[in-house]
Amino acid sequence: MHKGASLPLPPADALSASAALSAHIGRAIDDAGGWLGFDRYMALALYAPGLGYYSGGAAKFGRDARDGSDFITAPELSPYFARTLARQFAPLLAQGLSQVLEFGAGTGRLAADLLLALEQEGQLPERYAIVELSGELRARQQATLATRAPHLAPRVAWLDTLPEHFEGIVVGNEVLDAMPVRLFARSHGRWLERGVARRDSDADASDAAFGFSDRPVAADALPEALHAVAGDHDIVTETHAEAEGFMRAVGTMLTRGAVFLIDYGFPAAEYYHPQRVGGTLMCHYRHHAHPDPFLYPGLQDITAHVNFSGIAHAAADAGLTVAGFASQARFLMNAGITELLMALDPNDTRNFLPAANAVQKLLSEAEMGELFKVIALTRDFDATLPLAGFARGDRSHAL
Numbered sequence: 384m385h386k387g388a389s390l391p392l393p394p395a396d397a398l399s400a401s402a403a404l405s406a407h408i409g410r411a412i413d414d415a416g417g418w419l420g421f422d423r424y425m426a427l428a429l430y431a432p433g434l435g436y437y438s439g440g441a442a443k444f445g446r447d448a449r450d451g452s453d454f455i456t457a458p459e460l461s462p463y464f465a466r467t468l469a470r471q472f473a474p475l476l477a478q479g480l481s482q483v484l485e486f487g488a489g490t491g492r493l494a495a496d497l498l499l500a501l502e503q504e505g506q507l508p509e510r511y512a513i514v515e516l517s518g519e520l521r522a523r524q525q526a527t528l529a530t531r532a533p534h535l536a537p538r539v540a541w542l543d544t545l546p547e548h549f550e551g552i553v554v555g556n557e558v559l560d561a562m563p564v565r566l567f568a569r570s571h572g573r574w575l576e577r578g579v580a581r582r583d584s585d586a587d588a589s590d591a592a593f594g595f596s597d598r599p600v601a602a603d604a605l606p607e608a609l610h611a612v613a614g615d616h617d618i619v620t621e622t623h624a625e626a627e628g629f630m631r632a633v634g635t636m637l638t639r640g641a642v643f644l645i646d647y648g649f650p651a652a653e654y655y656h657p658q659r660v661g662g663t664l665m666c667h668y669r670h671h672a673h674p675d676p677f678l679y680p681g682l683q684d685i686t687a688h689v690n691f692s693g694i695a696h697a698a699a700d701a702g703l704t705v706a707g708f709a710s711q712a713r714f715l716m717n718a719g720i721t722e723l724l725m726a727l728d729p730n731d732t733r734n735f736l737p738a739a740n741a742v743q744k745l746l747s748e749a750e751m752g753e754l755f756k757v758i759a760l761t762r763d764f765d766a767t768l769p770l771a772g773f774a775r776g777d778r779s780h781a782l
């Protein structure tokens with residue numbers, strides 16, 4: 384059966400872009416001798432220039448499949464996400480951390496709404512810099528700023544590389560989960576690295592060009608994080624060298640200030656819990672979540688949850704301090720999302736109800752409130768500067 388049979392069929396031009404990316408990935412597999420680590424496959428599927436999911440023309444962000452989108456993120460769901468972050472950032476800006484740097488800014492909604500909210504708080508940053516890998520998204524961010532906050536757009540600058548030094552506030556929403564991961568499978572007590580090979584489509588009646596292919600891993604080559612996986616039962620999981628390398632680079636760059644990263648994931652003890660046998664790799668296509676990374680390469684998102692202990696350790700390697708780790712619900716409530724919402728008139732049902740429903744999705748345990756976490760990492764940071772978002776329910780001890 385066709386693998387995506389239950390999912391909407393992409394239009395012809397998207398299918399031909401996907402075929403071009405598949406040909407490119409196929410050549411990379413051949414050049415590597417027939418096998419690619421899953422991290423290399425994921426990097427190509429998401430970021431191959433002009434063809435990858437984030438670098439190509441896919442709609443990506445949106446409310447439902449009718450606009451051709453695949454998923455929605457917190458800044459797209461509600462401006463109250465950015466407005467609440469602004470409440471956390473405003474006192475830090477007031478104390479001289481006068482620049483903001485955002486990684487992976489998506490459509491630019493967070494940048495526009497944060498700047499508008501900080502303007503209202505009287506704490507506009509001198510400069511708002513964005514580091515974005517995707518040229519297509521950079522153009523979208525420019526368009527969003529030009530329509531939502533035209534008078535603030537001149538403050539925004541796009542950087543091609545990380546600055547050598549940065550003093551200020553760094554923010555990234557759902558950036559870590561978009562970084563390539565390696566996959567490992569333990570089978571009959573033996574660890575294997577799960578990579579990608581070409582698939583003989585006649586042999587297994589699937590029309591996917593690629594499939595998983597496992598290779599033994601020498602015990603001394605096994606990533607350290609996997610030593611923590613108790614038992615010897617079969618299990619599949621991920622490791623996050625790329626996200627941890629990113630964290631070390633950001634930590635080295637930050638001379639003074641605070642980094643706020645928001646994403647779905649857990650501390651290592653939960654991530655590598657022996658009962659989490661299937662790992663966290665997940666794909667998003669037209670608002671369907673499914674586990675097949677080989678469906679329509681370049682037309683669907685591929686993600687893995689974040690191991691926040693690994694992020695905290697990488698940050699510590701670079702000399703940063705964990706200043707807080709909390710669920711998104713806790714963080715947003717501590718930082719005042721409910722007060723912001725209450726400023727709306729509940730009798731004005733046309734405005735109040737959609738706003739309250741969206742905030743409910745950000746906070747609900749069954750939606751984004753508990754799975755998503757906020758971690759803050761600081762350097763040379765005045766301990767008297769208030770990090771209100773972690774005032775209650777800080778779980779840094781669990782990292």
Ligand SMILES: C[S@@+](CC[C@H](N)C(=O)[O-])C[C@H]1O[C@@H](n2cnc3c(N)ncnc32)[C@H](O)[C@@H]1O
Nearest residue numbers: 437456486487488489514516517556557558561
């Ligand atoms: C799931 S999207 C999230 C977008 C946006 N932050 C939001 O919340 O809507 C992931 C984003 O991270 C970006 N990204 C991934 N790796 C990155 C890196 N190393 N540096 C900067 N951006 C990166 C992608 O290009 C994409 O814009």
